[in-house]
Amino acid sequence: MRSLSAANSAVVFTSLEAAVPSASMGLITGLFTFLYHLPQIYKWLLRPYYVISFTMTVAFLLVRKTPGLCEHLASDREDGNSCDFDWREVEILMFLSAIVMMKNRRAITLEQHIGNLFMFSKVANVILFFRLDIRLGILYLALCVAFVMTCKPPLYMGPEYIKYFSDKTIDEELQRDSRVTWIVEFYANWSSECQSFAPVFADLSLKYNCAGLRFGKVDIGRYSDISERYRVSTSPLSKQLPSLLLFQGGREVMRRPMVDNKGRAVSWTFNEENIIREFNLNELFQKSKKLNKSMSLREKQNSAQPEEGSDELLENPNSNQQTESKKDQ
Incomplete structure (x- = not known):
């Protein structure tokens, strides 16, 4: 029994030894991928739409935490510290986090993840500002309406065959x-x-x-x-x-x-x-590749036939055309 237990322990230990390097490699690969695309991510996030959206997302946090401003705000905290969140604000922020996590389960791209975060954060900011001061709530809501009407998310401008x-x-x-x-x-x-x-x-x-x-x-x-x-x-x-x-x-x-x-x-x-x-x-795609080859062969045969009354062969009309599919290159 001891030998069997020792054998099982050895198997488990060996499996863990094999799993740890693979997990480490996965983390390292993901880190290097992120660092490789970091310049593109910065270039993408520094667009006006995302800069303004981020500012509006953290607007309530900035108002609540800015020294010299937060001392004049109302608060429901027992200690009277108006520069920190009260229990109701924490509850709203936690509810916001749960909603964003649920919506992002169906998100496909990074743009959708960030878009969900921005959208629901603005909704939470509207509620928090109205609860804090109705004047701040009206001002923030007006800024949100102006932002939606004047600033559109950037369209995809990458490569495509469409x-x-x-x-x-x-x-x-x-x-x-x-x-x-x-x-x-x-x-x-x-x-x-x-x-x-x-x-x-x-x-x-x-x-x-x-x-x-x-x-x-x-x-x-x-x-x-x-x-x-x-x-x-x-x-x-x-x-x-x-x-x-x-x-x-x-x-x-x-x-x-x-x-x-x-x-x-x-x-x-x-x-x-x-x-x-x-x-x-x-x-x-496999069927279309076969069709592509047959169409090219037929065009070559047609181009090889001389015109009536002429001894010169026709030039291949597709010689200067670029192939549209990268898989065919």
Whole structure:
């Protein structure tokens, strides 16, 4: 029995020895990744939208903790210290933390995490300022309204292989070639969910775009007739923004999120894994690569045929075209 216990202890100790280095390597890798992208993070966070949002997020904290100002504020603390949070303010802040954690469970990108933090912090600041002084509450609420009306979150400007449609080009482009499969995002610039999804959709276009599988976007907030034609509601209550539609042969095959009989969207998470799985992107990409090769071969054969009345061969029309998909390069 002692030998068996000793053997079990040795196995456990060996497993721990193996787990500790792997965990350490994971932490080190994450730290180096963060440090590598630190200049980009600073450049991103120093944009006016995020600087002002951060200032408004910590506004109550600054007012409550600033010497010379906090002494003149009201407080429910028993010791009368108006430069520290009272029990009700602590309760509101704890409730805020719980709400942010619950909302961030469904967040996909870093922008969504930070956006949830900013939004609910402003709501908590409004409550805290109104509780402290109604004049401060009205002033802060007016600043929030002015901020929403004048300062918009920065749009994604990174690399992508996406074609942007208008109300006059979308039908013609979808029906141009029946062999081409299109994945089209219906979005609106005012939607924070669409803005957060933009880098995810762009990354998918970089990975999967090719001659037989194309990615497109159309702003239905700008072209309302398209939203009616393709039955994608722009109402915030419908929760249909963004919507991804798959077209094959110019016809809609599937969409996410799905819409029930009452016109309400079925809850669906717009992350990369779900999109790859639901739309079978890996299978579509493999089929599209074969189509891409056959189309290139056919174009080469056509270019090799001489014109009537001429002994010169046609130049290859695709010699100067850039390949759209990075996977094909």
